[in-house]
Amino acid sequence: MKLNILFVDDDENILASFRSMLHAMRKVWTCQFASSAEEGLRKIRAAPFDVVVADMRMPHMDGIEMLEIVERESPDTVRIILSGYSERQSLLNSTKYAHQFLTKPCSSSCLVDVIRRVVRLRHILTEKKVRAAVTRIGTLPALPEMFLQITEELNNVEPDLKRIGALARRDPGISATLLKVVNSSFFGFYETVSDPSRAAVLLGTEILKGLVLGVNFLRQLDADTLDGYSVEKLWGHSLQVGYYAKTIAAMESKDSVFVDNCFVAGLLHDIGKLVFVTSMSDLYAKVLSLVRSEGGPVVGAEGKALGTTHAEIGAYLMALWGFDEAVVEGIYCHHAVRKCDGGLSVGHIVHVANVLQHELAPQQSAYAFSKMDMDGLEAIGLSERIDAWRERCIEYTGD
DSSP states (O other): EEEEEEEEOOOHHHHHHHHHHHHHHHTTTEEEEESSSHHHHHHHHHHHOOOEEESSOOOOOOOOHHHHHHHHOOTEEEEEESOOOOHHHHHHHTTOSEEEEEEOOOHHHHHHHHHHHTTGGGGGOHHHHHHHHTOOOOOOOOOOHHHHHHHHHHHHSOOOOHHHHHHHHTOOOHHHHHHHTTTTTTTTOSOOOOOOHHHHHHHHHHHHHHIIIIIIOOOOOTSSSTOOOOHHHHHHHHHHHHHHHHHHHHHHHOOHHHHHHHHHHHHHTTHHHHHHHOOOOOHHHHHHHHHHHSSSSSHHHHHHHHSSOOHEEEEEEETTTTOHHHHHHHHHTTGGGGGGGGSSSSSHHHHHHHHHHHHHOOOGGGOOOOOHHHHHHTTTOGGGGHHHHHHHHHHHOOO
């Protein structure tokens, strides 16, 4: 099925260039064009679109205002903002409503690549209601304690960015949010930033203040999100899986990018559970009830009750936000390494780290956990490394 994509820009020359550069995609994409936000909204209200790309600056109604309405009225639509103006406030205002931020001039290859990446996992979420709930998410909440400490630090006369980075690294919600922002093309960094601590330092005090104290992009988790569910325990598990994944990756590879991606994917591997708990709590309550009554791993109950899993949900959201494909795959495959491509991958590492953390700290979970996929690891000749990985993780836990 073709993707339906809408481009909105008040500059007719820009629209003409879009038509020209996207002509080669006509067999797989149906592209429509609007010369104002108002016209764009009329088109969206008349027919569904998979993706909308809107210019930041337009008369009467700008791109941010338009995407806010799109998020509300067509939550299943992927939202991308395009701007030729490198204004800090523009970025801050767009972060809530745009999945990605592109700067002009934008080449056809860049635009096509971004759209392909944000929709590549769209097919795994077949339930439109679930997909819409995920697609409308612009930010993830932080643990109240972490949020408070970061807010207090930012209110100091001279905030310590390294301390803020260290705090961010301990909270998957904050980590995901900062990495989404720092890797937008607005900043133009020549490398993909995969360390939340580095993200905080690179963003700097003023951007962080704008995100936390200004537009409230970072927000704290509602303590009453889901009765009987401990997000604190979830985050404790996620943080440890991140460090286990980094430890195992460093044993197998000298590639620092690979090691960093393993840490990030480990830290965010259960981010889909946060999405369920905060955005679909009624549905997820049924999952937890099923686990308590029938036993078995949570991921199995999710598939049975919802037709999707936290691994799929998390991977889809991180793909929307433009995360590195290796990180997305690591989240997607952490319960099913046979889905991983090729040899040793981020997905294999995160799968092992997740299982080992549950084995070494079983008291953190009230539910059964997934077992090691020995056949999947044997297929790439890594099953014999498990004992060494386990020993090193035990050493790390004791450090």
